[in-house]
Amino acid sequence: MSKDERSLRILEKLDRLQRTGNRATAKFVAEEAVAYFARRKENLEREPPSRERDLAVAELEKYLGDVHKVMGEHDDALAHYHKVMDMSKGCEKDPEAAKFIADAHNAKGDIYRLRGDWEKAMESFKKALEIAKVSQYDSGVAEAARLIGYVNWRIGSFNKAEDFYRKALTIAEEINDLDVQGKTYIDLGNLENESGNLDKAQTYYNKALKLLEKVDDKFELARLFNNMGDICIKRQDWVSGIKYFERCNEIAIEIRDPRWKGWAMFNMAECMSKSGNPQKALEACERAERAMSHTDDKMGMAHVHINYGIAYRFMKEWNSAEERFRKGLEQLETLKSPQVLAWAYTEFGRMLREKGSDELAAEYLRKAITMHRSIGAMKFVQALTKELAGMKAR
Numbered sequence: 001m002s003k004d005e006r007s008l009r010i011l012e013k014l015d016r017l018q019r020t021g022n023r024a025t026a027k028f029v030a031e032e033a034v035a036y037f038a039r040r041k042e043n044l045e046r047e048p049p050s051r052e053r054d055l056a057v058a059e060l061e062k063y064l065g066d067v068h069k070v071m072g073e074h075d076d077a078l079a080h081y082h083k084v085m086d087m088s089k090g091c092e093k094d095p096e097a098a099k100f101i102a103d104a105h106n107a108k109g110d111i112y113r114l115r116g117d118w119e120k121a122m123e124s125f126k127k128a129l130e131i132a133k134v135s136q137y138d139s140g141v142a143e144a145a146r147l148i149g150y151v152n153w154r155i156g157s158f159n160k161a162e163d164f165y166r167k168a169l170t171i172a173e174e175i176n177d178l179d180v181q182g183k184t185y186i187d188l189g190n191l192e193n194e195s196g197n198l199d200k201a202q203t204y205y206n207k208a209l210k211l212l213e214k215v216d217d218k219f220e221l222a223r224l225f226n227n228m229g230d231i232c233i234k235r236q237d238w239v240s241g242i243k244y245f246e247r248c249n250e251i252a253i254e255i256r257d258p259r260w261k262g263w264a265m266f267n268m269a270e271c272m273s274k275s276g277n278p279q280k281a282l283e284a285c286e287r288a289e290r291a292m293s294h295t296d297d298k299m300g301m302a303h304v305h306i307n308y309g310i311a312y313r314f315m316k317e318w319n320s321a322e323e324r325f326r327k328g329l330e331q332l333e334t335l336k337s338p339q340v341l342a343w344a345y346t347e348f349g350r351m352l353r354e355k356g357s358d359e360l361a362a363e364y365l366r367k368a369i370t371m372h373r374s375i376g377a378m379k380f381v382q383a384l385t386k387e388l389a390g391m392k393a394r
Contacts, residue, residue: 033067055097058087062100065107074111074296081108098135102128106144113151116298116335122151142171142180149187156338156375158191165191179220182211186224194339196379198231205231222251222260229267238275242268262291262300266307273311281311299340302331306344313351321351342371346384353391362391 041060047053065080084104091097109124125147132140149164165187172180189204205228212220229244249264251257265288272281285308292301305328312321325348332341349364365388372380 034064037064037067051091054087055091055094058084058097059100061087062104062107065104069107069111072295074114078108078111081105092131093134095135098131099137099140102132102135102137102140102144105131106140106147109147111296113147113154115296118151118155118336122148125151138171138175139177139180142168142175142177145171146180146184146187149184153187153191154335154337156371158195158375162188162191178211179215179217182208182215182217183220185211186220186227190227193227193231193234194375195377196234198234201231202228218251218255219257219260222248222255222257222264225251226260226263226267229264229271233267233270233274236274238271241271245271258291258294259297259300262288262295262297262304264288265291266300266304269307270310273307273314276314278311278314281307281314285311298331299335299337302328302335302340302344304328305331306347309351310347313347313354316354318351318355322355325351338371338374339377342368342375342377342380345371358391362388365391 037060041057044053044057044060061080061083065077065084068074068077068080081104084101088097088101092101105124105128109121109128112118112121112124125144129141129144129148131137132144145164146168149161149168152158152161152164165184169181169184169188171177172184185204185208189201189208192198192201192204205224208224209221212224225244225248229241229248232238232241232244245264245268248260249268252260252264265284269281269284269288272278272284285304288304288307289301292304295301305324309321309323309325309328312318312324315321325344329341329344329348332344345364345368349361349368352358352361352364355361365384369381369384369388372378372384
């Protein structure tokens with residue numbers, strides 16, 4: 001057995017158990033993995049100092065980081081990834097070392113991405129891309145390019161995001177990486193979705209569905225069904241939206257993923273509020289809030305507050321609505337994602353209008369228009385401009 005074969009086998013088993021929902025067994029395997037890697041590390045450290053030994057220890061630190069990341073223990077994971085960087089300095093061009101170093105940078109960046117720290121995430125993904133390119137590690141290049149695209153999407157640089165997504169897709173197709181292809185089609189669909197091109201978004205999502213079902217990537221399938229439900233919200237098709245969010249939630253329960261459970265619940269809440277069931281929406285928000293409390297997902301938690309606000313709006317409980325909207329907006333304005341701010345400003349503005357605060361409502365709708373215009377979502381700009389004109393005329 002090669003020096004990495006058992007390590008990879010343990011991590012693959014752990015990842016599979018986590019994704020298929022056997023949390024208790026996954027925890028047992030994680031404990032076994034940590035003990036195994038710690039023993040290997042201890043044995044290696046007894047050997048005479050050498051560059052080869054140091055790289056082997058650095059690789060074990062990367063494996064330990066992966067174990068903690070899969071289990072959602074992100075601070076522990078980051079500590080191990082930082083050790084990888086420190087111990088492997090100057091070895092980025094070594095073909096054997098480059099793969100685990102690039103993967104560690106991508107993994108580290110993914111944690112920062114989840115926390116909404118776009119600057120640190122981008123720094124990590126760019127470093128991964130640089131290392132993977134030099135060592136001709138194509139899978140690492142594709143994933144890093146996709147993740148750089150994701151950060152650009154979140155901060156509203158849609159053209160840059162698309163450029164990186166296209167690069168990722170081209171490489172993934174060349175090496176026949178179906179998983180990266182599927183994830184990238186979701187990302188391309190998100191660009192169209194938030195630009196108001198819903199038919200194009202659906203086309204990309206359908207392509208993603210075929211690929212991700214082939215590789216059985218349940219985590220990404222949950223993300224996909226959530227985003228397909230978002231199209232239904234934009235089309236005001238509440239029944240279909242709820243069905244997609246239920247599918248997302250079913251997968252989240254199966255793989256024991258609190259993040260996608262939370263996203264499914266608060267998006268379902270929006271459908272419920274807007275189809276006449278705000279009380280059920282509040283219950284869904286409560287479930288979403290409990291789920292999100294077990295994650296580092298700042299964007300998701302902000303969505304929870306906004307959806308509480310939407311539910312209270314339809315119950316005409318203005319004080320509770322405003323309190324939740326302002327709490328969510330405080331978080332979103334820190335995260336600075338224009339497309340999400342546009343949605344939140346719009347929903348807050350509509351609540352204020354119904355409350356009778358027309359002047360303040362108009363201010364927030366104008367903010368939403370500015371956000372949509374900044375990303376080129378002109379269909380939404382036109383719709384909100386018309387809505388704003390209707391307010392002035394009444």
